[in-house]
Amino acid sequence: MTDEHATHRPEDDAARLGLVVVGEAAALHSGDDAALDASEENIRETIEELIDEPLTPRQEEVVERLAAAGGALTAGLGGALAAQSGRSVDDVLTGAARSVLRQQQLASHREDVGRDRTADHRSGEYRSADTRQDDGHARD
Template sequence: MTDANDTRRPEQDAAKLGLVVVGEAAALQSGDEAAMDASEANIRETVDELVDVPLTDRQEEVMERLAQAGGTLTAGLSGALAARTGTSVDDVLEGAARSIVWQERLTEEREDAGPSDIGRQDDQDGQQPA
């Protein structure tokens, strides 16, 4: 569970959850029971880390099922794309994971660079003049 002093950005949490979904897809594609068990444990841990207050048992189960459904969808689409392009499913899933990490890094770099409209003036409340 997160605390009040947590400094993570929402994009970091979204990236983490995205990687969990790709991990679930990889486990489903592998058909390996141990990988699927590890993925389910990873989903539970990640959900617990991302919430600010304890979830009810039902809320936690719904979150886990959403992540699993995302993994199932990702596995199916990755399999179809791999078959269509003649690449391996592992390569497609690896590309998806790289894209998630890259998108999060780009967001972080943009935030670190500051506002992109530096030449425009805001009023004292931070609002753009009409």
């Protein structure tokens, strides 16, 4: 379970889960039993670290199966895209992982911009296109 004092942004948690799903897809495509076992363990560990309260055994099983199903879906779509585009499955899954990380970066950037605008507005430094630059005094 997560540390109750740690702060996690939903975008970071979503990105982590997205990468776990891509990892499961890569393990499925590899056909390596050790890679599949490691991926399944990674799913369990990630879920354990992201939850705030213990799940029931049934809930835990459902969440793990959802992540595995996401990996299977990603593996299937990745394989189809690889065949269609003439690229390797590894290239496609690497692109998927990059997309997950890029989405996280964009969300972080939007959050930073919003926080900066709020801070500027509170400090009186905020200027929009409608703000007069002449302090209300007309100049000749």
